[in-house]
Amino acid sequence: MGDVKAVLFDLGDTLIRTADVAEILRRILSLYGVERPLPEIKEARREAELELSLEDYRLPYMEFWTEWNLRILKRLRIDADLRWLSREIVKVWWDNADVELYPDVAETLNHLRGRGLKLGVVTNGFKDDVDEVLRRVGLEGAFDVTVGVDAVGKPKPHKEIFLYAVERLGILPQEALFVGDSLEMDYFGALGAGLKALLIDRKGKIREKDIRKIKSLLEVVRYV
Structure with a gap:
C-alpha cells in the first residue's frame, strides 16, 4: 500500500467509544x-431504525434527530410533549454519552501525520455531532x-460519502486507506x-477470511 496519501477513519467504535445508545437514552429520559426498562428502549430503537430511509438523511440536523427521537418516544408510549422532549434529548445527548478516545488513537495519528499523510473522518453521523465529539476528546x-452523512445525504456503505471525502482531499480513491469497525459499512x-480498506476488530469477533484486519490502530502504520 505504498501509494497511500491519506488515511480516513470511521468515528464510533473506531476512534471513540460511548455508552450504548439505548443506555444513553435511558439516562436522559x-x-x-421518565423511566423505561432498557430492553424496551432497545426494541423501540430497533423498530425506529427499520423505518429510516435515504430521504431522512437529507433533513436538517435538528429536524432529523427530532423526528428520530419522536419515533422512539411514540413506541415507548410516553405521556409528555413528545416534540419538546425529542429536542431536549438532542441538546443533552453528548453530556450523557461517556465519550472516550481509544488509547491507541493519539499515537497512531501522530505517526501518520509524521509520515506526511493526510487524515480524515467519514461517519454516518452528522457534521455537527462529529465536530462536537472531536472537541470533547481533544481532536478538534x-x-x-x-465528513458527515449530511454532506451527501447518503450514509456508508454508499460510495458517494467516501468519494466526497477523497475529492475534498484532492486525491484519487485508490490513494486513500479507510479504517473502520463495520464489515459492511466501512x-x-x-x-x-x-479505496483501500482495513477492518479494526479490537475484540477478534470477525471470522470472515480474506479480510485485512487489525486489532489496534497502531497497526495501521504497517499498511501505508
Whole structure:
C-alpha cells in the first residue's frame, strides 16, 4: 500500500467509544422523570431504525434527530410533549454519552501525520455531532477533512460519502486507506468506492477470511 496519501477513519467504535445508545437514552429520559426498562428502549430503537430511509438523511440536523427521537418516544408510549422532549434529548445527548478516545488513537495519528499523510473522518453521523465529539476528546483540528452523512445525504456503505471525502482531499480513491469497525459499512463500503480498506476488530469477533484486519490502530502504520 505504498501509494497511500491519506488515511480516513470511521468515528464510533473506531476512534471513540460511548455508552450504548439505548443506555444513553435511558439516562436522559430518567433526567426528565421518565423511566423505561432498557430492553424496551432497545426494541423501540430497533423498530425506529427499520423505518429510516435515504430521504431522512437529507433533513436538517435538528429536524432529523427530532423526528428520530419522536419515533422512539411514540413506541415507548410516553405521556409528555413528545416534540419538546425529542429536542431536549438532542441538546443533552453528548453530556450523557461517556465519550472516550481509544488509547491507541493519539499515537497512531501522530505517526501518520509524521509520515506526511493526510487524515480524515467519514461517519454516518452528522457534521455537527462529529465536530462536537472531536472537541470533547481533544481532536478538534486534528483532521484535514471531516465528513458527515449530511454532506451527501447518503450514509456508508454508499460510495458517494467516501468519494466526497477523497475529492475534498484532492486525491484519487485508490490513494486513500479507510479504517473502520463495520464489515459492511466501512470495509466493503470503502472497497466499493475504490479505496483501500482495513477492518479494526479490537475484540477478534470477525471470522470472515480474506479480510485485512487489525486489532489496534497502531497497526495501521504497517499498511501505508
